[in-house]
Amino acid sequence: DAGVIQSPRHEVTEMGQEVTLRCKPISGHNSLFWYRQTMMRGLELLIYFNNNVPIDDSGMPEDRFSAKMPNASFSTLKIQPSEPRDSAVYFCASSGGGVGQPQHFGDGTRLSIL
Amino acid sequence: AQTVTQSQPEMSVQEAETVTLSCTYDTSESDYYLFWYKQPPSRQMILVIRQEAYKQQNATENRFSVNFQKAAKSFSLKISDSQLGDAAMYFCALYNFNKFYFGSGTKLNVKP
Numbered sequence: 711d712a713g714v715i716q717s718p719r720h721e722v723t724e725m726g727q728e729v730t731l732r733c734k735p736i737s738g739h740n741s742l743f744w745y746r747q748t749m750m751r752g753l754e755l756l757i758y759f760n761n762n763v764p765i766d767d768s769g770m771p772e773d774r775f776s777a778k779m780p781n782a783s784f785s786t787l788k789i790q791p792s793e794p795r796d797s798a799v800y801f802c803a804s805s806g807g808g809v810g811q812p813q814h815f816g817d818g819t820r821l822s823i824l
Numbered sequence: 825a826q827t828v829t830q831s832q833p834e835m836s837v838q839e840a841e842t843v844t845l846s847c848t849y850d851t852s853e854s855d856y857y858l859f860w861y862k863q864p865p866s867r868q869m870i871l872v873i874r875q876e877a878y879k880q881q882n883a884t885e886n887r888f889s890v891n892f893q894k895a896a897k898s899f900s901l902k903i904s905d906s907q908l909g910d911a912a913m914y915f916c917a918l919y920n921f922n923k924f925y926f927g928s929g930t931k932l933n934v935k936p
Contacts, residue, residue: 741922753915753926760922799867810857810876810919815869 716816739806830927847916
């Protein structure tokens with residue numbers, strides 16, 4: 711089975727540009743999570759969806775960040791406008807099959823904002 | 825509040841030796857799950873082991889085992905016969921209410 715697929719793997723863009731990160735969860739998984747990882751703050755949960763519905767977005771840093779999940783097989787995380795402090799590795803993870811099942815992570819997107 | 829603490833930022837072990845990584849957590853719930861994830865330099869997050877809080881038996885996966893002390897809220901990971909490929913960041917995680925809470929990680933170095 712294919713794992714969680716994220717694209718792009720690397721993104722370098724200039725400050726002020728819009729950035730869109732994409733994620734395809736594992737088929738059949740009903741929960742999807744977006745994380746940000748930095749050296750300073752570690753792994754931070756930004757938002758998670760259950761059955762395509764955003765459940766908790768309290769980790770989204772500010773209004774420049776938005777996330778959508780239009781269907782069970784696709785999600786996006788958008789930053790507009792981007793800033794240098796947004797530079798990080800962004801992970802998408804999915805889980806399913808009931809309570810307490812592990813998350814399966816994608817390979818992450820390394821985002822660099824110049 | 826749910827918190828996970830990994831008090832060892834970095835550890836080293838000699839190849840073929842055994843090492844134990846510490847993790848403590850805090851939750852007011854009685855039913856939860858605990859995980860260890862490994863993140864090698866390739867940055868993938870790989871599930872190492874899973875423990876159900878209502879099970880007293882410690883989980884094991886080949887060379888990896890845990891020491892789960894529910895009363896003490898402790899969940900340490902033991903790696904036996906350490907291999908060079910075990911070098912990575914290790915994250916402890918608590919699952920509760922469909923959310924995962926991660927510790928800050930422990931960097932494990934394996935010396936040949």
